[in-house]
Amino acid sequence: MPSGGTGQSPRATGGxxxxxxxxxxxxxxxxxxxxSLAKRRGFVFQSSEIYGGQSGAWDYGPLGIELKNxxxxxxxxxxxxxxxxxxxxxxxxxxxxRTWEASGHxxxxxxxxxxxxxxxxxxxxxxxxxxxxxxKECPECSGELTETRKFNLMFKSNIGAVDDGSGxxxxxxxxxxxxxxxxKNIVQSNRMKIPFGIAQVGKAFRNxxxxxxxxxxxxxxxxxxxxxxVKPGDDEKFFDYWRxxxxxxxxxxxxxxxxxxxxxxxxxxxxxxxxxxYDIEYEFPMGFRELEGVHNRxxxxxxxxxxxxxxxxxxxxxxNGNERYIPFIIExxxxxxxxxxxxxxxAYEEEKVADKGNDDDWRTVxxxxxxxxxxxxxxxxxxxxxxxxxxxxxxxxxxxxxxxxDYDQSGAIGRRYRRQDEAGTPYCVxxxxxxxxNGTVTVRDRDTMEQERVHKDQLSSYIRDKIKNYKRR
Ligand code: GAP
Numbered sequence: 001m002p003s004g005g006t007g008q009s010p011r012a013t014g015g016x017x018x019x020x021x022x023x024x025x026x027x028x029x030x031x032x033x034x035x036s037l038a039k040r041r042g043f044v045f046q047s048s049e050i051y052g053g054q055s056g057a058w059d060y061g062p063l064g065i066e067l068k069n070x071x072x073x074x075x076x077x078x079x080x081x082x083x084x085x086x087x088x089x090x091x092x093x094x095x096x097x098r099t100w101e102a103s104g105h106x107x108x109x110x111x112x113x114x115x116x117x118x119x120x121x122x123x124x125x126x127x128x129x130x131x132x133x134x135x136k137e138c139p140e141c142s143g144e145l146t147e148t149r150k151f152n153l154m155f156k157s158n159i160g161a162v163d164d165g166s167g168x169x170x171x172x173x174x175x176x177x178x179x180x181x182x183x184k185n186i187v188q189s190n191r192m193k194i195p196f197g198i199a200q201v202g203k204a205f206r207n208x209x210x211x212x213x214x215x216x217x218x219x220x221x222x223x224x225x226x227x228x229x230v231k232p233g234d235d236e237k238f239f240d241y242w243r244x245x246x247x248x249x250x251x252x253x254x255x256x257x258x259x260x261x262x263x264x265x266x267x268x269x270x271x272x273x274x275x276x277x278y279d280i281e282y283e284f285p286m287g288f289r290e291l292e293g294v295h296n297r298x299x300x301x302x303x304x305x306x307x308x309x310x311x312x313x314x315x316x317x318x319x320n321g322n323e324r325y326i327p328f329i330i331e332x333x334x335x336x337x338x339x340x341x342x343x344x345x346x347a348y349e350e351e352k353v354a355d356k357g358n359d360d361d362w363r364t365v366x367x368x369x370x371x372x373x374x375x376x377x378x379x380x381x382x383x384x385x386x387x388x389x390x391x392x393x394x395x396x397x398x399x400x401x402x403x404x405x406d407y408d409q410s411g412a413i414g415r416r417y418r419r420q421d422e423a424g425t426p427y428c429v430x431x432x433x434x435x436x437x438n439g440t441v442t443v444r445d446r447d448t449m450e451q452e453r454v455h456k457d458q459l460s461s462y463i464r465d466k467i468k469n470y471k472r473r
Contacts (some may be wrong), residue, residue: 056219091178118143
């Protein structure tokens with residue numbers, strides 16, 4: 001046998017044909033199913049569950065952190081590596097409290113809230129029946145509602161040893177401000193010329209009152225934001241450019257584009273800093289909801305920071321006779337944890353794969369793009385005995401330099417495939433008695449369930465090609 005292969009092209013066996021007729025049927029996707037799978041497979045757990053849970057906070061388990069890291073890396077590569085004029089930053093969560101006065105968050109970052117005097121529930125006034133609100137009638141128990149009042153969403157804490165209010169500090173409600181206060185540092189240290197951008201990923205905190213729908217709206221979450229600094233007058237051109245770029249990003253991410261749409265903010269929806277804003281919305285199981293936003297923030301933020309700090313934040317255009325101006329800012333603001341929820345919903349499928357009349361007829365499969373799947377390859381010996389487990393471990397050891405791998409030797413092979421389907425593992429490599437004889441293994445494709453025999457020496461490049469040419473089925 002020539003080194004590096006069997007001398008034959010890989011051949012297809014079993015899998016798809018026997019299942020295809022039945023696989024046309026699918027079941028409805030609900031948030032309960034997503035939440036249950038996320039917990040069962042170690043994507044996301046409720047925070048402090050053993051104490052009854054902490055609302056608005058979630059923990060990312062072994063598969064969840066892998067998926068989150070991959071989404072983050074994908075976004076970071078897209079924004080920094082593929083855009084020559086964007087650099088990165090990692091600013092502190094704790095910022096000088098004047099930051100939030102300048103940004104307008106102390107004054108304007110509020111939700112209108114009402115409380116029920118009878119059942120003590122709290123509601124967002126803009127999210128309940130407006131007739132009931134006018135009558136001050138609780139939507140849950142018909143008790144009497146309080147007057148609507150403004151409730152600031154920023155978490156406050158105290159820094160320093162003395163707790164007399166002089167150490168007031170906020171947990172940042174957006175990552176953007178860390179970029180604005182560093183903009184001059186970056187212009188000077190990295191000789192950036194307008195137009196240019198600064199990208200950042202990090203935690204943000206909001207005291208959200210309504211936190212239903214799993215990880216959609218939480219009190220602690222992560223954002224992936226990019227602020228693009230432009231000359232006044234160029235803002236509308238770059239606003240359109242960044243809308244196109246962000247749409248193209250989701251095409252590259254491999255999500256179902258028919259589930260995305262644009263929503264332009266009406267005058268009553270615009271944030272206090274925005275001249276124009278569009279959301280990209282995704283059709284979650286509970287309907288179309290905001291996924292991320294593209295905002296024209298004008299020169300609002302830098303002007304305010306200049307005013308509140310007393311520092312000159314003008315850009316000096318050395319290529320144009322030292323012209324001075326406060327740049328306009330186009331912001332692309334995405335939620336990392338919200339994108340993860342979108343990926344879970346988008347990947348989730350239940351397929352009918354047999355017709356025996358029991359639950360085994362169905363498989364739950366997470367069809368992540370292989371670049372984003374938490375595990376890329378699962379290696380499994382058909383049997384533990386006769387040296388198959390040792391050979392499987394050897395093959396896994398080689399693959400793990402190139403891919404995120406898993407090893408599974410327990411239970412029937414069909415059950416093991418189902419477990420990997422639920423984790424979204426695109427490729428399962430099975431080692432059988434032929435593998436000992438001629439060095440070939442089977443590679444099972446998650447989406448088609450087809451199996452091909454490949455020589456173990458070709459395995460890594462075979463998987464690389466499959467990933468490169470991946471199309472969801
Ligand atoms: N810097 C602008 C800004 O923060 P935003 O529309 O308030 O704008 C941007 O937030 C993105 O952050 C949203 O599109 C969403 O993906 C995410 N996000 C906002 N609040 C969130 C929350 N409470 N939980 C999870 N993600 C949230």
